[in-house]
Amino acid sequence: MITRVDQCGKQIQREGIRLIPLKRFRRRIQSPLLEFLSLLEIIRIYRQESPQLVHQVALKPIVYGTIAAWLVGIKSIVNAFAGMGFFFISENSKRTVGERILSLIFRLLFKMTNVRLILQNDNDLNMLLKNQVINRDRTVLIRGSGVDLQTFRSAPEPPGKPLVILPSRMLWDKGVGEFVEAVRLLNNGRKIARFVLVGAPDPDNPRSIDPLCIQKWVNAGLVEWWGNRRDMPHVYAQSHIVCLPSYREGLPKVLLEAAACCRAIITSHTVGCSDVVKNGVNGLLVPSRDATALADAISYLLAHPEIRKRMGFKGREMVEINFSQEKSVDETISLYQLISNQSS
Numbered sequence: 353m354i355t356r357v358d359q360c361g362k363q364i365q366r367e368g369i370r371l372i373p374l375k376r377f378r379r380r381i382q383s384p385l386l387e388f389l390s391l392l393e394i395i396r397i398y399r400q401e402s403p404q405l406v407h408q409v410a411l412k413p414i415v416y417g418t419i420a421a422w423l424v425g426i427k428s429i430v431n432a433f434a435g436m437g438f439f440f441i442s443e444n445s446k447r448t449v450g451e452r453i454l455s456l457i458f459r460l461l462f463k464m465t466n467v468r469l470i471l472q473n474d475n476d477l478n479m480l481l482k483n484q485v486i487n488r489d490r491t492v493l494i495r496g497s498g499v500d501l502q503t504f505r506s507a508p509e510p511p512g513k514p515l516v517i518l519p520s521r522m523l524w525d526k527g528v529g530e531f532v533e534a535v536r537l538l539n540n541g542r543k544i545a546r547f548v549l550v551g552a553p554d555p556d557n558p559r560s561i562d563p564l565c566i567q568k569w570v571n572a573g574l575v576e577w578w579g580n581r582r583d584m585p586h587v588y589a590q591s592h593i594v595c596l597p598s599y600r601e602g603l604p605k606v607l608l609e610a611a612a613c614c615r616a617i618i619t620s621h622t623v624g625c626s627d628v629v630k631n632g633v634n635g636l637l638v639p640s641r642d643a644t645a646l647a648d649a650i651s652y653l654l655a656h657p658e659i660r661k662r663m664g665f666k667g668r669e670m671v672e673i674n675f676s677q678e679k680s681v682d683e684t685i686s687l688y689q690l691i692s693n694q695s696s
Contacts, residue, residue: 354397372397379412379556394420405688410434411454418461427695430687431462432470432494435602435624455483462486466695468687470494472603475623492687495627496603498680499671504612506668507589509661514545514592514654519584519606522553522561527597527620529561533643534597535574538651545654550587552580588613592660593653597638597646601625608675611635611667616660618649628675634667 353364357373364371374397376390398406398420405428408417414431421429462469462485469491471477477493480486520526528549535547549569553560569575581587584606588594594610594617601624607617608628617635619625629635636653638645653660 354394372401377412377416379410380558391416391419395423398424398426404428405430405692407432407684407688415457415461418464418467422461422464427466428688428691429464429467430470430691431467433476433602434472435476435600455485458485462490465490466691468492468691470684470687472496473601473624473627476602492683494680494683494687496605496608496675496680498677499605499608499612499675500677501612501672504585504588504609506612506614506664507585508614509592509657509664510590513543515548515590516545516593516595516650516654517548517550517587517591518595518597519550519587519610520596520598521551521557522549522563522566523557523559524561525559525599527595527599527641527646530597530641530643530646531595532569532574534647534650537643537647539574545592545650546576547574548576548578548591550578550581550584584609585613588615591615592657593618593650595619595646595650596625597640598622598625599640603627608671611664611675612671614661614664614668616653616663617667618646618653630670634663634670 353369354372355374356377357371361371361373374393376386376393378390381387382390394416403426406417406421406426407430408414409432411433414433418429418431458480461467467490469480469486471480471491471493472495474493477491480491481488518526518528518531520528522528538544549566553563553566566577570577578587588610592615594607594615596604596607596617596619598604598620600622603624604619607619607625610617611628611634617629619629619635619637620640621631621637622640626637629637631637636649638649
């Protein structure tokens, strides 16, 4: 595994994985010189390790890794988008230019016959095909990285005041602002539930929320903020409703985990999110960026515990059939074998 190492290095190594730290790479864009040095670092590692196949995840690693793999002569290149990212969410003119530039870069990189692209939902796949970024025979749809069903188990709702959580990085594009506004509309001077943000800001992301802003919400009594948690099965077990009013996703793993734990879900009727939640079956879909609709959905599920319970059981069933970790791993290994055979 080649990655930046922050807090999880020892955990990765305990799994028997040889870890190669990236020292210069950052997810945010740096100066041209630092970006060039970051690319050189990846080229050096690829040349030194001489892998037969590389599997690159997320936008910037895909771009730099594919360039490096081409220069070094790696036979098989697998690129995986977790979602189309920041450039494909915003609709202002600046992002439109960015999207066009990225599309051009992708067309150039994905022309190589030894490249395969993993996408997590039909919308992202169709968008790339429509824009002629890549040929259909070089893409594969694998719906997320799957859920460990032994770790994320079915758990009954705990007694006491209902707990509504939003588990996510603290980004505006995850709908955190709309969630807080929905809480403001719901409370109206009376506490009907506890509302909790679970996750940390992401300084490398331009849409990260200032911790001081989150603290103001906490001080106003609107939400609790639990920060980054490594015991998510326990967090889901404490909750009654899981919300993710995101603007766009690949296939949100937090929703798969919540469903695996038998929790009713409220999320946006948008790309990625609606691939996990079927409205009225295992949760509720609301319009994106609509705090009032989100407040109404939360109010409805708070008032109907039996419906929450039924949705939770249905969610667990859907994950067991469609989104298990074993299914995702099998599909990925099959892709490795296919592209390796074709490249040999």
